[in-house]
Amino acid sequence: MQDKILVSACLMGHAVRYDGRAKPLLHPAIEAWRAEGRLVTICPEMSAGMKVPRSPAEIAGAATGEEVLAGTARVVEVTGGDVTAVFLLAAENAVALAKQTGCRYALLIDGSPSCGSAFIYDGSFSGRKQAGNGVTAAALKAVGIEVFSDRDIERLIARVAHDT
Template sequence: MKLLMEIFLAPCQLLMKKPILVSSCLLGCRVRFDKTSKPLPKECLVVLEQKFNIVGVCPEILGGLPCPRRPAEISKNHQVLTQSGQVLSTFFLKGAHGALNICKNYGIQLAVLKSKSPSCGFGKIYDGTFSGCLINGNGITSDLLIKNGVKVINESELDAWLKTVKE
């Protein structure tokens, strides 16, 4: 009888877990501009998988950009540009709206996004000069999600945040 209950409850518990949006590159997908990933530490990923239904997304890919692609930064006039001046804002906005639609469709209220990214960055992003300097600000997707009530944290905050999550 106990085994039958475990078999029955396992799918139900899966349905009870809240969904969480996570940058695909943090999940190990090679979708960054240089076709690399920046995976979370295994122990963080295990805890996330235990507590949440993970929905991975790369807004830049979702917006139609290829992989690999030229690096981009947000300029002072709020355009997303490559170092050669190619304007990519439309792709970034399309991807941000796609990520927001995913959040709305799945009832996602929390996103763990890649720091410093022109899409996913939260709190600090590159200054648009391609000099490696950081400024206060958010990426296009982070900004849109926040404006629509989704809590955003970056991967450096994840470990501390997970310790606050109740079972």
Template sequence: MQYVLVSSCLLGKPVRYDGRGVPNGDAVLARWLDEGRVVAVCPEVAGGMPVPRPPAEIEPGKDAAAVLAGHARVVATTGEDVTAPFVRGAREALAATQGRGIRMAVLKEGSPSCGSGYVYDGHFAGRRRPGVGVTAELLRRAGLQVFSEKQWTEAGACLADLEDGNGR
């Protein structure tokens, strides 16, 4: 059986920066939960961040690849450099996939850890920009398919392909 890494907040766990979860009632997720396929992870908590915590964004003009290379920071609204726990959490998320043969993940869109299509621009003004979070970047580098909570149908099709031996 193929397992799937899923952001803990999407399972309703109150681990987001604001102490909330964002439970998702999608049928694909419900089926995976019933089948025991879901491995939950919150990279920020795994990296040592508290709940709640100040919002954080990748600094303006930089991206997750630069963060992982040590050339950019993740900064909280307080001005605190929180790069180390974000990178540590990304590594913990990757470690959770190893030994289980996990080849795909569904992560929370927009997060500086988990975003897979967009992140915020680093100015704390609510402006989005195309890009990925630190964990999504690290997982993709390791060969995982990464989806957002807006892509359950695509994620379900990916899982079916993986189980049929047609892996991407």
């Protein structure tokens, strides 16, 4: 049986981002993996009950998803609302789905306070990026799932080919 790949729903063309849009990743590998039945799609935030559209959120204080998981950082909306609990539930849901479906890899949208893996925003809502993981990416990595950003699909392709 081939290893499955957990994929951000927005990358698959679903309009689930905070702004009500999708960010489809059009790539031949995606189509091949879809045909092989290897893709498992999730929007962690929606799985935890968040609506579309929703207020933009960032991890406060230039912290990372690991710090949110450790209880030392929060996820806040631009309006000031604390959505940490929802982001923690979203991460739990993604980990549970990945485990249930045999996902060894995850392909997640970068920049998100949930799915970012190469970069996230610094919590100032000014557009400043920083290296780091979102809450879901950090949780997936913590249980041994290899996480790749949408900008790093070529590395995922090589990794999947190596293990096939």
